[in-house]
Amino acid sequence: MTGHAHQHVEHTFSALVGEDGEVHCAEVLQRVNVFIDHEIDEASADTIRQHLAACEPCLDQFDVAEAVKQLVRRCCLGEQAPDSLRLKVLRVVADQADEPR
Numbered sequence: 001m002t003g004h005a006h007q008h009v010e011h012t013f014s015a016l017v018g019e020d021g022e023v024h025c026a027e028v029l030q031r032v033n034v035f036i037d038h039e040i041d042e043a044s045a046d047t048i049r050q051h052l053a054a055c056e057p058c059l060d061q062f063d064v065a066e067a068v069k070q071l072v073r074r075c076c077l078g079e080q081a082p083d084s085l086r087l088k089v090l091r092v093v094a095d096q097a098d099e100p101r
């Protein structure tokens, strides 16, 4: 028998709103997955929601992130997502992950 401890992952980000008072798209996108998991504080969630409503590129990314979530959920239920969709989503997510700084 193995002891399987469920570790809580801390999400550490830089400020969502910059010193200029602007919400930065990159910061929003970094949080989108956490936002979908409902693991984000209410104030940040509000800021993200407002930004997504006003910023089309971010909303696009949000759609992708949500699609990933749904895929994962579906896989957990034992349903198979179509390979083409899964590959497409994984590619977009990989793109996002190694975004140059």
Ligand SMILES: [Zn+2]
Binding pocket: 024, 025, 028, 051, 055, 056, 057, 058
């Ligand atoms: Zn944006």
